[in-house]
Amino acid sequence: MSYTKIKVTEDGPVTVIAFADPATMNAAGVDTAQELTAAFDAATAEGSSTRAIVLTGEGRGFCSGANLSGGGGSASGGGDAGSSLKAVYNPLVTKVRNLSVPLVTAVNGAAAGVGCSIALMGDMIVAAESAYFLQAFRRIGLIPDGGSTYLLPRMIGRARAMEMALLGERVPAAKALEWGMINRVVPDAELMPTAMALANELARGPASLALIRQTIWDSLDTDWANQLTLEADRQSIAGRTEDFREGVAAFLQKRPAEFKGR
Numbered sequence: 001m002s003y004t005k006i007k008v009t010e011d012g013p014v015t016v017i018a019f020a021d022p023a024t025m026n027a028a029g030v031d032t033a034q035e036l037t038a039a040f041d042a043a044t045a046e047g048s049s050t051r052a053i054v055l056t057g058e059g060r061g062f063c064s065g066a067n068l069s070g071g072g073g074s075a076s077g078g079g080d081a082g083s084s085l086k087a088v089y090n091p092l093v094t095k096v097r098n099l100s101v102p103l104v105t106a107v108n109g110a111a112a113g114v115g116c117s118i119a120l121m122g123d124m125i126v127a128a129e130s131a132y133f134l135q136a137f138r139r140i141g142l143i144p145d146g147g148s149t150y151l152l153p154r155m156i157g158r159a160r161a162m163e164m165a166l167l168g169e170r171v172p173a174a175k176a177l178e179w180g181m182i183n184r185v186v187p188d189a190e191l192m193p194t195a196m197a198l199a200n201e202l203a204r205g206p207a208s209l210a211l212i213r214q215t216i217w218d219s220l221d222t223d224w225a226n227q228l229t230l231e232a233d234r235q236s237i238a239g240r241t242e243d244f245r246e247g248v249a250a251f252l253q254k255r256p257a258e259f260k261g262r
Contacts, residue, residue, distance in 0.1 A: 065113025
């Protein structure tokens with residue numbers, strides 16, 4: 001598939017996907033969401049060499065939210081404002097939740113509206129010092145979507161989630177780190193080098209990283225007993241991988257493990 005709203009590059013075992021629509025500060029219209037879905041599918045297709053993904057934005061922002069200009073499909077205007085969520089955006093964020101490889105989001109500038117939702121889907125979230133997170137929906141008379149009402153209370157608690165959603169104020173990167181919303185804040189010039197270093201570290205990891213991320217995601221929806229069962233079931237899967245055998249051998253031989261991702 002050819003892309004017009006995003007750019008996709010491969011750097012060894014890391015695939016970098018970037019919002020690339022500077023005219024809208026990387027607004028995420030339906031067309032952009034469809035391209036993102038296709039890019040994630042391609043990166044994780046059977047036979048792909050990708051072992052980690054970085055998602056970022058080109059130019060002045062990560063993603064400014066839904067495309068309200070109406071171009072290329074948007075969440076604006078008349079009709080059912082929830083229909084595009086059901087058809088396009090919800091499948092996209094669900095796909096990201098269920099990725100078979102770790103995801104690093106590298107947040108530059110604005111992460112607003114659904115762009116904020118997508119940024120918070122990262123397994124590791126790195127923000128530039130100039131970045132900020134904004135639940136902008138109340139400004140146009142809508143409610144947070146893209147999974148924000150699920151993620152934010154679990155990440156930062158109900159009170160802070162309410163503050164972000166009801167007031168619609170910017171949360172600067174430093175405050176987002178203080179709140180536990182993100183993992184790292186770095187100088188703007190160090191954003192992509194830091195994100196790529198993290199992604200390469202993850203790409204060198206064992207196949208069990210996919211199981212780790214899925215088990216932690218699943219923990220948000222289950223109870224203690226079921227989570228213990230899930231851990232045991234997935235430990236059985238991890239224990240049958242080549243990487244587990246390599247990890248044990250490396251430990252016994254007192255050398256660094258060389259994982260293959262299988």
